Amino acid sequence: MTELLSEKIPFGRPAIVGREFDYIEQAIRNGTIAGGGPFMKRCEAWLETTLSARRALMTHSCTGALEMAAMLSNVGPGDEVIMPSFTFSATATAFVLRGATPVFVDIDPDTLNIDPALIEPAITERTRVVVPVHYAGLACAMDEIMTIAQRHSLIVVEDAAQAHLSHYKGKALGTIGDLGCLSFHETKNVISGEGGALILNNETLLNRAEIIREKGTDRSMFFRGQVDKYTWQDIGSSYCPSELVSAFLMAQFELADAICERRRKVYDLYHDLLAPLATEGLVTLPRASGAEVNGHIFWMLLESEPVRADLIRHLTAHGINAVFHYIPLHSAPAGRKYGRTSGNLAVTERVSNTLLRLPLYYTLTDDHVRRVAGAISAFFGRSLG
Template sequence: MNILFNKPPITGNEEKYTLQALKSQKLSGDGPFGQKCQAWFEKHLPCKKALLTPSGTAALELAALLIDIQPSDEVIMPSYTFASTANAFVLRGAQIVFVDIRPDTMNIDEQLIEAAITDKTRAIVAVHYAGVACEMDTIMEVANRYQLFVIEDAAQGMMSYYKGQALGTIGHMGAFSFHETKNYTSGGEGGLLIVNDEQFKERAEIIREKGTNRSQFFRGMVDKYQWVDVGSSYLLSELQAAFLWGQLERADEINTNRLASWRAYYSALQPLQAVGKVKLPTIPAACTHNAHMFYLKVAGLYERNVLLEHFKVKDILAVFHYVPLHTAAAGKRFGRFQGEDRYTTMESERLIRLPMWYGLPKDDQAYVISAIEEFYV
């Protein structure tokens, strides 16, 4: 039995809509399907503007441009995240200030942010790991007190909530990913930037359209469009938007299915947690998650490697996750770690992600659970 770690979601209408877009001869961004997707996001993620992008990375880069990050600026974020979170700001010349994480959620420790602020700090990036929200009330309070921008890296957070508010809608902007490993995909890559602060709404469209006012031209607001600001090409193709629309139509179904798999893992592995063999994910009371991933934590690096070998023998593809950015060559070059690394490295070395995808067969999941039980018996 070969158990995949991930399988991109397919709900049934993606092919039909993609062919429809292909035959329409409108292949570039912001076509009919792109507009339908953006309208869906503006309804489900109440915001000033939703803009599809080629990737979650591009959405973060667009956010960095919008807040005018300069070479003298510092940006605070966790080290336990993907390289794109840092790269978006490093590309603008910023210095990254890494802060330790909370061991319960693997999110940035909100209590350590204030100590990392200097007169050069411009923004805080809140990464919602595994679709579980950071402690946003505290983060926003600190940011408001120091007049800092908050960018939510909600790459894994579509359909997750903090105190009933959709992730990505709390900070000044939110960035999402539709990579094939995410709960919803636009055909392999893709992303979304949502703008929550009115001051960025108009400029976001301009930067996304190569620094031109093309969007205003097509709405009849100007008689010709021209280059008016810095910008780049940050539009998602119509083919990818059509694929994504097939998934958004059944977003609740995908979410429900993943949550059922997540709960099945949690229920079956709870006895191992009760006797101290493993640690399962923690979901704070303020958070409603989207079952983006299911992970367990083991005793340490050695045990993790042995368990991964056990999975390999069983033909189960399970993986560890991020190598902390501050320990990487680029992290040392472009950033610094503020304070003590109490948990970031230690917890990252304990974590294993289990197979999780939309439509994960119950027999496959039972096989994975059985393999874990066999390892610890």
Template sequence: MIPFNKPFIIGNELKYIEQAVLSGKISGDGLFTKKCHSFFEKKYGFQKVLLTTSCTDALEMAAILCDLKPGDEVIVPSYTFVSSANAFALRGAKIVFADSYEDNPNVDPQSIASLITTKTKVIVPVHYAGVACDMEAIMKLAGDHNLFVVEDAAQAIDSYYIFADGTRKALGSIGHFATFSFHETKNIIAGEGGMLVINDSSFNERAEIIREKGTNRSAFFRGEINKYGWVDIGSSFLPSEIISAFLYGQLEHLDEIQGKRISIWNRYLEGLKEIVSQGKVSSPIIPTYGDNNAHMFYIVCQSIEERNQLIAHLKNKDIHSVFHYLSLNKSEYFLKNNVEIDIPFSDKFTDRLLRLPFYFELSESDQNLIINEILQFYESK
């Protein structure tokens, strides 16, 4: 069986876990957590980062920092993972769903613009497949209407936005806040794990408090205060040193991991170019303002029936491919309290997008087998 995903070890992950245990501290904010924080801040220019137990937790922290009240509106793509919306729904916000572009799953700024009201408080662009949303357009909308922007960069580690003047900025460094994931399906993994990025220093202190169960414990351990207590709302968002140690072992090999993933991505693109040029399937779109961190490779089929047939064909050959998000505007939870709304391009990708096996240790021979089976499927149609 060629799996869809496979976790991997590339360097000192296990050595660092042992080192953390032997140090006598495996709870949060130890040596390896600090090493990870320093790595991200220096490499990507993030103003401040805080590791979390998941990207979901980072989104929940961002929602608290945005000081949402019941009735506030948050604009979220319909084509995304539930956490992108749920984190804000937990604060009592009304979720307003925006549509994708016709030719790629990222949220369309024109759709966002049409949904802004006097109650809108936050925009949540999701960088699908690690490819940048149009952040210049989104930040302009936010500036014009005094809105927060929370970049959901779960899939976007080591990916950049290219501004009109040629300036490059790491995804996650542009909005007021950003969130990342180190789930086992991501480029850089820790099993679970995530990160909150704070790009406005006025939120630094409160972010630390929220992450530490609503206490000013972090300031206490830095010697800035002589005792700590409950000063705000919050929860337990810190990952253990075991997660941070594994993550740091991966970060030391970031360039090697990315180089291998880009070669896998390019091999898929080259191998499937014939059926793409024939219009049988579509391949990922990389806009002029974005680059490619090779988080995933997907194709877009002509119909849900065709996609299901292709999944079955590949499964019969012991190849595991998967579809992705289900439009949140059609979810059971949303429809309990809302009328069904039409978001056509999100529905298109829900029905037709297919993700192909993609992981660091995917061999060239296995990848060629996947490509050949897809080509044979379309030759037979």
């Protein structure tokens, strides 16, 4: 046991991958560390080029990007927004802050994404927005979702917090709906501690998005010389990231492909090593391969909540930190207060009770992965092949 505990394997671990310290020093020497500086603009240009995005606006968080999306959607009291319940609270709170009501629908048992067949039955005369959440970096069924949205004149806001550099039929996630929201939080693949971006795929929203990001002022137009002074024009808040955050992120962007490629390899190794347990029906593994995702999360489903709790204790005793995920929003106190459900959410509840996420980060080695998989196999009385 002493040997097993000698090197603990955390669930996640942020990494310095390139020129982070150099760029932070450059930002300080540039004489500006507030938002809107050259590193922020470099990050936006990188996203626009890499994702083939019409426009990218850096934000201090994905939560900030979602809040901006809610403002741009013009939702208010009485309006409804369809989303999965199996998501982070920020997906809902962004719209609740505008007075709108989240309408929670169930997820597909294979993808853990919103079930497109359940969207249309949830639509009412008050529905204004649908929010597909690309869980674990796997794309939602965007063709179906966009068709439904167009048929009912709904705005589509992609919550792509977990999906940076994942794609759907050749298109980067976050660039398909009207608006897309990305995260660069410490827990994501490409990181800046805190950070996010709003992807604008509807060009008619661009001017207002800039105003909202700049505390409701036309400050961006002023710096471009389009107005001779800037003033308060609309609602908004302070959503720009600092130059220190953007400098760190730019260094990560430069190695983003390598980061995601390594995570995909870890994902595939987990899948290969745990496949015998899935064949026996002891666990359920994702059907997606590493090529279909960005390697953000490797999850598995257990038979029951008690089995999951026992496995977590077993892994903890072996120095391995594996964790569950969302408590469904519809069952949370705020979800009951501010939202409502459409239909039965049995899949969401089952997945929430039985899902386990395994350690996955850039510096996780193949030996670490084998150790995790070996501990899981031992829990079921099996050994790695």
